[in-house]
Amino acid sequence: MGGSDSVKLMTMHGAKGLEWPVVIVPGVSAGARAPLFPAKARDSLAWVKADHQLPYPLRGDRSSLPTLRGVEKEDIAAFKEAEEARHLMEERRLAYVAVTRASYELVCTGHWWGRTGSAPRGPSEFLEEIREACEQGAGGVVRWDPPPDPEDTNPHDEEESSAVWPPEDVPSATGSAEPAPVLLPVPAVPEPVPDFEFGPEPDFEFEPEYDPEFDDVPVPDFDALIESPAEPAPVAEPEPNPEGQPPAASRRAQIVAGAELVEQARARMREGKPVGPRKPPEGLRRRLQGWERDTELLLAHRDRAASGPGDGPVQVELPDHLSVSSMVWLARDPSALARQIRRPLPRPPAPHTRRGTAFHTWLEQRFGHNATLLDELPGAADETAGEDEDLAELQRRFEESEWGTRIPAEVEVPFETVIGDRLIRGRMDAVFHDADTGRYDVVDWKTGRPPGNNVERRAVGVQLAAYRLAWADLAGVGLEEVRAAFHYVRAGETVRPADLLDADGLAALITNIPEPSLNGEPRHTGQRPPG
Numbered sequence: 001m002g003g004s005d006s007v008k009l010m011t012m013h014g015a016k017g018l019e020w021p022v023v024i025v026p027g028v029s030a031g032a033r034a035p036l037f038p039a040k041a042r043d044s045l046a047w048v049k050a051d052h053q054l055p056y057p058l059r060g061d062r063s064s065l066p067t068l069r070g071v072e073k074e075d076i077a078a079f080k081e082a083e084e085a086r087h088l089m090e091e092r093r094l095a096y097v098a099v100t101r102a103s104y105e106l107v108c109t110g111h112w113w114g115r116t117g118s119a120p121r122g123p124s125e126f127l128e129e130i131r132e133a134c135e136q137g138a139g140g141v142v143r144w145d146p147p148p149d150p151e152d153t154n155p156h157d158e159e160e161s162s163a164v165w166p167p168e169d170v171p172s173a174t175g176s177a178e179p180a181p182v183l184l185p186v187p188a189v190p191e192p193v194p195d196f197e198f199g200p201e202p203d204f205e206f207e208p209e210y211d212p213e214f215d216d217v218p219v220p221d222f223d224a225l226i227e228s229p230a231e232p233a234p235v236a237e238p239e240p241n242p243e244g245q246p247p248a249a250s251r252r253a254q255i256v257a258g259a260e261l262v263e264q265a266r267a268r269m270r271e272g273k274p275v276g277p278r279k280p281p282e283g284l285r286r287r288l289q290g291w292e293r294d295t296e297l298l299l300a301h302r303d304r305a306a307s308g309p310g311d312g313p314v315q316v317e318l319p320d321h322l323s324v325s326s327m328v329w330l331a332r333d334p335s336a337l338a339r340q341i342r343r344p345l346p347r348p349p350a351p352h353t354r355r356g357t358a359f360h361t362w363l364e365q366r367f368g369h370n371a372t373l374l375d376e377l378p379g380a381a382d383e384t385a386g387e388d389e390d391l392a393e394l395q396r397r398f399e400e401s402e403w404g405t406r407i408p409a410e411v412e413v414p415f416e417t418v419i420g421d422r423l424i425r426g427r428m429d430a431v432f433h434d435a436d437t438g439r440y441d442v443v444d445w446k447t448g449r450p451p452g453n454n455v456e457r458r459a460v461g462v463q464l465a466a467y468r469l470a471w472a473d474l475a476g477v478g479l480e481e482v483r484a485a486f487h488y489v490r491a492g493e494t495v496r497p498a499d500l501l502d503a504d505g506l507a508a509l510i511t512n513i514p515e516p517s518l519n520g521e522p523r524h525t526g527q528r529p530p531g
Helices: 073-099 125-138 222-227 247-270 282-307 324-332 334-342 351-366 391-400 454-475 503-511
Strands: 020-025 102-108 169-171 177-179 321-323 410-419 422-433 440-446 482-488 493-495 514-516 522-524
Touching: 020 073, 073 102, 073 125, 321 324, 324 334, 324 422, 324 454, 324 503, 351 391, 351 410, 351 422, 351 440, 410 454, 410 503, 422 454, 440 454, 454 482, 454 503
Parallel strands: 020 102, 321 422, 440 482
Antiparallel strands: 169 177, 410 422, 422 440, 482 493, 514 522
């Protein structure tokens, strides 16, 4: 499922809604001045001290924020204490996200000494709570070092902070230091040419004939090169470290050989010859093509900025990772998605979004699952939810629906799957299993109105198509064994589209991105823009 054989390195915020077999949370350490996790609040006085911040009473989430009761010293101190408690609760919620990402094993670590600092850190209150839970049977404490002596200093201070590179002296086989090899001379040229004046570009499209001068260069004899500097021999990559030779000496030889390769390349450039091998390895070839594409895009952006805004369309690179909502917008309005990718803007707060989130949270609690913190809040995609919807009314209508008496097999299922050449991430609201037929129903709860036209129905159907494909992969069943449906709670209507896209259809949605024409109407080109 999308790079499952790799190690993911990400922030706690980036891990919301995802899950892995093993999760490691490092740095759960305290500290007098700069604790790591939980971190210290940047400014516990918040808007009381910073006049550029929006006062809490004017914010939409003011009900969850501390209240300044007055302007006396005691009132400000009480507000500061309440703000610090609120910040700690936010850190605790973030810790909950981190420790609940593991399905099999969770590893949490801390340390006494950081890379810098003169005072020890030690375990934070979160790590102490984890240790207490492990000692009560929830896990095991592999190692817990005692506090350092008050007279101890940071052991990292004793490490060398600087070094000479390349090393001037290398140890010999007997352990004594020997002078470093003499640097090879730079070949003299009659008329120096600036480094930026390149010769002909190498031909990467055809296999050239064998070139003994450049394509098959022997390993140089360094002693001979040093004795005869006027005739430098061609240099290739050095051979592996010979048996018995100290590693430092071998590393020095490799550095010197690499420097000579650079000088030879510069000399060939001045002579108007190709600099690199005419047929690079496939990996290098792809990397060079990527650099060429990036360079072209940057130069085009610079030219557009210099000449002012134009009337034609602007190419936007499609990210390697997409959410299911982005897939829906790709089907609904590619231009709107391109604008959002090119210049992301936050969505304004909306009552229907908060109500949709509250309804999904209520469903989780109703089905016996604890609410979780997500990247994309449930109900946030309900674009058609009206402001007059009432949470109690939604709850009542759900209880009266066909799903009110059914028990789901899974709730809030995170997933990531590969569609075409893109990694798609999302979260399914609920999955039901029919024991009689053996089939699954993936259901997405909608608190808004059903789509009013066929174009919008086809667009939102992409969401169900992605859910259906992801659950078939997760459950290891055929695509025909999985159905998908929207349940519009307020309307009491369950919609099961019969023409959902399969894997090839979803991949084609990414590949055949419509380009806008001059009159603003989309036109399909059958090709995907670069990226």
